Amino acid sequence: ETAVFQTPNYHVTQVGNEVSFNCKQTLGHDTMYWYKQDSKKLLKIMFSYNNKQLIVNETVPRRFSPQSSDKAHLNLRIKSVEPEDSAVYLCASSYRGRDTQYFGPGTRLLVL
Amino acid sequence: SQLAEENSWALSVHEGESVTVNCSYKTSITALQWYRQKSGKGPAQLILIRSNEREKRNGRLRATLDTSSQSSSLSITATRCEDTAVYFCATDYGSSGNKLIFGIGTLLSVKP
Known part of the structure; x- marks a missing residue:
């Protein structure tokens, strides 16, 4: 049963455009994360928020916010x-930034 | 650099057979988690095993943890076609929390 919702499912855009992805969780958790998964399935954390405050900010380009x-x-x-x-x-x-993380289905981005 | 990595890129078995996915990590941990990601879905946790535990079971799944060799294994017995997925191990940064480092993933294919 999905409890972490992401929109859109898929987005195609061109180089130089701006895109925005949404995520909502209904689990009552206080910590949320963004990960990037490349074509080889490598999963890397980008950001983590706890109660609306940024607590993890990996080395990602400034164009990501x-x-x-x-x-x-x-x-x-x-x-x-x-x-x-x-x-x-x-x-x-997740709850309190530890242990089990619950993932959404992901947003696939294709940049042409 | 990867702090956790599975030891095989891909495995293939026939339904009913057993299979083991191995993982090694390079830092001290408080817990190690196994996740499964099916095609088009986000990862879902299978088992969490803490550093003071040596084995954990969840139905047909059995995870082991060897802190002396910094390795873990996930065994699946009586595999089914629906076990076909990418399996990840993931570790924390010890007491810092809030950040999971995922391994590169092992693609398991279960054939009829």
Whole structure:
């Protein structure tokens, strides 16, 4: 049963455009994450928010910016996308930033 | 660099057979998790095994943890076609929490 929702499922855009992905969790968790998964299935954390505050910010290009309105929502904006941004972006949540993380189905981005 | 990695890129078995996926890690951990990702879905946790545990079971799944050799294994007995997925091990950064490092994943194919 899905409890972490992501939109859109799939997005195609051109180099230089801006895109925004949404994530919502209904689990009552206080920590949310964004991961990037490349074509080889390699999964890397990008950001982590706890109660609307950024607590993990891996080395990602500045064109990526997370946005949190409340602890149930964490969006990801990419300004001026580049071809290497093509990937699946996965949102996850957990309680108190530990242990089990619950993932959404992902947003697949294709940059032409 | 990867702090956790599975030891095989891909495995293939026939239904009913048993299979083991291995994982090694390079830092001290508080827990190690096994996740499974089916095609088009986000990863889902299968088992969490803490550093003071040596074995954990979940139905047909059995995880072991050897902190002396910094390795873990996930065994699946009586495999089914629906076990076909990518299997990841993931570790924390010890006490820091909030960040999981995922291995590169092992693609398991279960054939009829």
